[in-house]
Amino acid sequence: EPEVTQTPSHQVTQMGQEVILRCVPISNHLYFYWYRQILGQKVEFLVSFYNNEISEKSEIFDDQFSVERPDGSNFTLKIRSTKLEDSAMYFCASSEVRVIETQYFGPGTRLLVL
Amino acid sequence: GIQVEQSPPDLILQEGANSTLRCNFSDSVNNLQWFHQNPWGQLINLFYIPSGTKQNGRLSATTVATERYSLLYISSSQTTDSGVYFCAVEGTGNTPLVFGKGTRLSVIA
Numbered sequence: 216e217p218e219v220t221q222t223p224s225h226q227v228t229q230m231g232q233e234v235i236l237r238c239v240p241i242s243n244h245l246y247f248y249w250y251r252q253i254l255g256q257k258v259e260f261l262v263s264f265y266n267n268e269i270s271e272k273s274e275i276f277d278d279q280f281s282v283e284r285p286d287g288s289n290f291t292l293k294i295r296s297t298k299l300e301d302s303a304m305y306f307c308a309s310s311e312v313r314v315i316e317t318q319y320f321g322p323g324t325r326l327l328v329l
Numbered sequence: 330g331i332q333v334e335q336s337p338p339d340l341i342l343q344e345g346a347n348s349t350l351r352c353n354f355s356d357s358v359n360n361l362q363w364f365h366q367n368p369w370g371q372l373i374n375l376f377y378i379p380s381g382t383k384q385n386g387r388l389s390a391t392t393v394a395t396e397r398y399s400l401l402y403i404s405s406s407q408t409t410d411s412g413v414y415f416c417a418v419e420g421t422g423n424t425p426l427v428f429g430k431g432t433r434l435s436v437i438a
Contacts, residue, residue, distance in 0.1 A: 248426070258372070258415065260425040271425055304370050308426075317362060317377040318426055323370055 217241045219321035221307050227327045228297055236292045236324045238307030247290045248308040248318060249282065251275070258306065264290065297328045331356045331420040335429035342406050342436050350401040350432045352416030360419035360426065361392055363401050367412050375401070375414075406436045 220239045228234050240247050249261040262272040264282055281293045290309075294301055307321040332355040342348055354361070363375040376383050380394040387406075392399040403410055413431040420427070 250426075252370075257430045258417070258428040260427070263425060273425070306372060316360070317374065318360075319374060320364070320372040323372070325370065 219307055219309055219319050221305075221321040221324050223324060224322065225325045225327075227329065230299060230328055231296050234294050234297055234326065236294075236305050236307075236326070238290045238292075238321055239288050240290055240307065240309030241311075241319055242288070244309035244311050244319075246270075246310045246312065247282075247284070248310075249292045250306045250308065250320075251303040252306065252323075253300075253303045261292075294326075297326075299328050302326055302328045330424065331358070331418060331427050333416060333418055333427055333429035335414075335416055335432050337432060338430065339433045340435070342434065344406060344408060344436055344438050346406050346436075347402070347404045348406060348434070350403070350414050350416075350434075352399040352401070352418075352429055354397050354399075354416075354418045356397070357421050358394065358397075358418045359421050360417075361399055362417045362426070363390055363399070364415040364417065365410075365412050366415060366431070372415070403434075406434075408436050408438055410434060411436050 222237045247264045252258045262276045263270045279295045304323045306323045308318040310316045310318045334353045336351045361379045365373045376390040378390045378392045382391045387404045389402045415431045417426045417428040
């Protein structure tokens with residue numbers, strides 16, 4: 216069964232450093248998403264992406280964050296200058312269409328900012 | 330935006346017992362999904378169920394969209410069922426997936 220993959224599974228970085236989290240969505244899917252989950256809390260929406268542009272973003276997704284689909288398979292989340300409070304599990308998801316369709320989640324990248 | 334409430338927040342079961350987890354939501358939805366977050370943090374899709382009833386092995390789910398709730402049933406629970414169960418909904422009007430706070434299930438042998 217096709218699945219969403221994410222790399223790396225874990226990343227440790229120093230405050231102020233840039234990180235790039237990578238995702239490979241399911242190949243025939245058109246909508247891509249990033250979510251995050253701070254330890255012990257609920258999963259929160261960050262951004263959705265369609266047709267090479269952001270379609271929605273939350274308040275969390277400020278100027279420090281950016282997303283990109285650099286080629287036909289990868290979907291990346293960049294955090295320009297990490298803060299301690301960016302420590303979280305980051306999930307990528309994809310769906311074939313925007314509504315009335317399951318979103319499939321990747322296994323997550325656990326980011327720790329020191 | 331749409332609100333999602335899950336109950337109970339915590340549940341401890343003896344192996345073999347049955348349980349019902351509830352998800353209430355505040356508005357009409359286009360999408361409702363149940364997830365199991367395992368001890369490694371992975372979110373496992375259980376059901377896509379904006380309405381109706383589905384079954385998959387020992388798990389089943391029912392969503393009554395008109396009354397704005399969904400139920401997840403776990404029968405003959407096993408220790409591997411332990412983890413956090415999340416309900417997530419997508420409202421009408423092109424809104425993102427909103428998660429509840431989850432139900433933490435512990436199944437003890």
